Amino acid sequence: MKARIVRFLKNQWREWRGTILFVVFILVPVKSSLADWNWVPTGSMNPTIVEGDLVYVNKLAYDLRIPLTLQSVKRWSDPERGDISVLFSPVDDMRLVKRVIGVPGDQIAMKNNMLYINGERLGYSELSAEHTRDLEEALRRHSLFAEEDIDGRKHAVMSVPAVRTDKRSFESVTVPEGHYFVMGDNRDLSKDSRSFGFVGRKLFIGEATNVIVSFNMLDMYQPRFNRFFTSLN
Secondary structure (H helix, E strand, O other): OOHHHHHHHHHHHHHHHHHHHHHHHHHHHHHHOEEEEEOOOOOOOOOOOOOOEEEEEOOOOEEEEEEOOOOOEEEEEOOOOOOOOEOOOOOOOOOEEEEEEEOOOOOEEEEEOOEEOEEEOOOOOOOHHOHHHHHHHHHHHHEEEEEEOOOOEEEEEEEEOOOOOOOEEEEEOOOOEEEEEEEEOOOOOOOOHHHHOOOOHHEEEEEEEEEEEEEEOOOOOOOHHHHEEOOOO
């Protein structure tokens, strides 16, 4: 029986190996250099991105790189304030999804969860309920939400008053050349530049622009059809 299974698998490999190798040699460079996707397992970007979202990553947003490396072949732009970027953590090489807050030369400060860039406080306004409908009811009930405006790019942010943290305020810091200051939209529950410091330009993978599909991890992975193929702000 075992020998028959082995023969069957060998025959299948001979029949399909050309197709398999072709797909591998096409997909690996594309996924490594042009476009990618990223499952989001945590709530650090709530309510913009929720746990269970699969986000599309445009790896050509900033530059073109040699497949499977961080070596840039051609750079045509840099991360901008308000971008939702996929990047490597500067401390443990984990892939993260964070929002760019400060670019080289910016002075960044925070007071009571309100950001100041170059001495000017960002605009904050009331957030409509539609932006929070995909969060768990208990989280919605115990959180504060607002719409933040950074260079005219408006997006949702949140805080959880019950969380004990020292991240809600910090004195002004200057972003050094070649580095960026990033944060999660879930301001009280995000490990970001307030914890690991500035992020070097080379560590940026691309820009997250859309949710491809989404599944509720707390409800037997039920699909959230309302989030399929939606744009990220």
